[in-house]
Amino acid sequence: MTAIGIIGSEGRMGRAIAALIEESRAALAGGVDNGGDVGALATAADVLVDFSAPAALGDSLSAARETGTPILIGTTGLRDEHHALIDAAAADIAVLQAANTALGVNLLAHLVRDAAAKLGDDWDIEIVEMHHRHKVDAPSGTALLLGKAAAEGRGTTLGEVREEGRAGLDCARTVGAIGFASLRGGSVAGDHQVVFATEGERIELGHRAESREIFARGAIKAALWLVGKQPGRYSMGDVLGL
Numbered sequence: 001m002t003a004i005g006i007i008g009s010e011g012r013m014g015r016a017i018a019a020l021i022e023e024s025r026a027a028l029a030g031g032v033d034n035g036g037d038v039g040a041l042a043t044a045a046d047v048l049v050d051f052s053a054p055a056a057l058g059d060s061l062s063a064a065r066e067t068g069t070p071i072l073i074g075t076t077g078l079r080d081e082h083h084a085l086i087d088a089a090a091a092d093i094a095v096l097q098a099a100n101t102a103l104g105v106n107l108l109a110h111l112v113r114d115a116a117a118k119l120g121d122d123w124d125i126e127i128v129e130m131h132h133r134h135k136v137d138a139p140s141g142t143a144l145l146l147g148k149a150a151a152e153g154r155g156t157t158l159g160e161v162r163e164e165g166r167a168g169l170d171c172a173r174t175v176g177a178i179g180f181a182s183l184r185g186g187s188v189a190g191d192h193q194v195v196f197a198t199e200g201e202r203i204e205l206g207h208r209a210e211s212r213e214i215f216a217r218g219a220i221k222a223a224l225w226l227v228g229k230q231p232g233r234y235s236m237g238d239v240l241g242l
């Protein structure tokens with residue numbers, strides 16, 4: 001059986017993945033949290049999954065590279081320097097980075113890209129997300145993934161049109177912007193809504209995660225898929241055939 005090692009094992013996602021591994025055709029190689037020996041975990045595991053914090057990424061990738069172990073990065077809040085680390089590691093090992101491992105969200109990204117491509121520039125795009133009260137990064141990784149898909153559909157990059165944090169008296173939207181709004185509260189596992197709005201009508205495409213189990217199921221599927229893959233950077237689209 002494929003042995004999966006979990007980085008961030010005592011966190012909300014780590015625990016959800018461990019619980020599902022018990023019921024799946026995989027085995028648990030072990031887990032680490034802040035201060036744990038990720039090198040030993042990488043040696044014991046056939047594949048690593050990292051759902052921890054951006055600060056962990058460098059050590060996770062180094063350990064995976066050292067042992068030639070494929071790795072799934074589920075952590076969000078990643079910046080350009082983290083993506084550069086992932087690209088460098090992908091020269092030596094198989095790395096899959098996914099802000100959301102749920103099937104529904106990855107399909108939604110395709111729908112959003114298509115809708116943005118078909119609707120004209122006079123349709124404003126706003127992305128609203130809500131998560132539990134403990135979430136530290138905003139906008140969510142998924143909101144950014146959906147924003148990137150919308151920007152691609154429009155033939156631009158998210159960096160050029162991203163708009164967030166409106167407050168005050170000078171907040172009329174910029175033409176062509178993709179806006180983000182983040183709500184935090186309670187135990188919400190993850191809600192995302194992409195609103196396309198023009199004069200007189202609106203289209204809303206969205207996804208609601210009812211529990212973390214959908215992310216955990218997708219993570220295990222992706223981890224098993226990664227084993228034996230050539231070095232390179234992969235996405236959930238590769239796993240799901242989207």
Ligand SMILES: NC(=O)C1=CN([C@@H]2O[C@H](COP(=O)(O)OP(=O)(O)OC[C@H]3O[C@@H](n4cnc5c(N)ncnc54)[C@H](OP(=O)(O)O)[C@@H]3O)[C@@H](O)[C@H]2O)C=CC1
Pocket residue numbers: 007008009010011012013014032033034035036051052053055056073074075076077098099100101102141215
């Ligand atoms: N891709 C996806 O589908 C999903 C992604 N996520 C993302 O996964 C990440 C974790 O989420 P969640 O489980 O809710 O967060 P939690 O805060 O519940 O758990 C994070 C865990 O990571 C550990 N950790 C923190 N820093 C390090 C480190 N440097 N090395 C090793 N372990 C570390 C923490 O340990 P300690 O307490 O000791 O610091 C903790 O156990 C977030 O970025 C979240 O956005 C969440 C859901 C789905």
Ligand SMILES: O=C(O)C1=N[C@H](C(=O)O)C[C@H](O)C1
Pocket residue numbers: 076077099100131135139140141142143189190191
């Ligand atoms: O922190 C979470 O909980 C989640 N994080 C991911 C994100 O930032 O998009 C995925 C999911 O929405 C839950």
